[in-house]
Amino acid sequence: MMEITERHIIIFSIVTFVIAIGLFIYLPFIGIRGHFANTKKQPLGTKEPFIATTVDIEKLCEVDVSENKWKYIVLHHSATDEGNAYKFDRYHRKEKKWKNGLAYHFVIGNGKGSREGEIEVGNRWKRQIHGAHTANKDINRVSIGICLVGNFEKDYEPAYNQLESLVSLVNYLAKRYNISKSNIIMHNQVVQKNTACPGKNFPYEKLMERIASLQSARTYRGL
Numbered sequence: 512m513m514e515i516t517e518r519h520i521i522i523f524s525i526v527t528f529v530i531a532i533g534l535f536i537y538l539p540f541i542g543i544r545g546h547f548a549n550t551k552k553q554p555l556g557t558k559e560p561f562i563a564t565t566v567d568i569e570k571l572c573e574v575d576v577s578e579n580k581w582k583y584i585v586l587h588h589s590a591t592d593e594g595n596a597y598k599f600d601r602y603h604r605k606e607k608k609w610k611n612g613l614a615y616h617f618v619i620g621n622g623k624g625s626r627e628g629e630i631e632v633g634n635r636w637k638r639q640i641h642g643a644h645t646a647n648k649d650i651n652r653v654s655i656g657i658c659l660v661g662n663f664e665k666d667y668e669p670a671y672n673q674l675e676s677l678v679s680l681v682n683y684l685a686k687r688y689n690i691s692k693s694n695i696i697m698h699n700q701v702v703q704k705n706t707a708c709p710g711k712n713f714p715y716e717k718l719m720e721r722i723a724s725l726q727s728a729r730t731y732r733g734l
């Protein structure tokens with residue numbers, strides 16, 4: 512009798528332990544799936560890349576309200592491997608409780624959540640209001656926040672078409688608002704608490720070289 516009871520206790524303990532481990536592993540997945548279940552607007556990575564022309568960008572940047580006096584462009588990564596403006600808007604609205612939603616003015620896709628190179632225009636751009644993309648409110652008021660989907664703190668850089676769209680968008684905005692190269696900065700160059708954004712593999716030098724060459728080409732043609 513004693514032996515059976517002991518065996519029962521041992522079996523019961525093992526079963527309880529296995530169930531506990533199972534729940535421990537499985538529960539976070541239920542949470543993650545629940546969180547993203549209603550945010551999937553587009554299938555991941557199945558569409559053709561988006562190649563932005565100057566006409567596309569001009570059209571995307573059109574607004575119906577009077578334009579803000581933008582002085583800076585601040586570059587970010589999403590610090591996630593995938594995503595799109597809709598997902599980040601949901602996150603900023605629901606989790607961060609920011610009533611204006613999406614903190615950035617533009618989001619550029621990497622093919623995972625939107626097309627590679629797709630430029631999504633945020634509500635804050637359409638309304639020409641401040642962003643919430645840095646912890647420095649003075650900068651937020653006068654800076655255009657552009658977020659590239661991806662985590663460039665990991666071992667990868669922006670996707671090819673994503674970087675091409677960024678070059679075109681930054682070049683266009685810098686020209687339109689007369690923003691000097693020194694005011695095209697990464698989030699980690701803003702005076703605020705430390706941030707790794709946009710990640711150690713963000714090709715800032717390459718971007719700035721491209722912008723410089725586009726600007727000098729324009730100057731040359733202008734002469």
Ligand SMILES: [Zn+2]
Pocket residue numbers: 586587588644698706708709
């Ligand atoms: Zn950032």
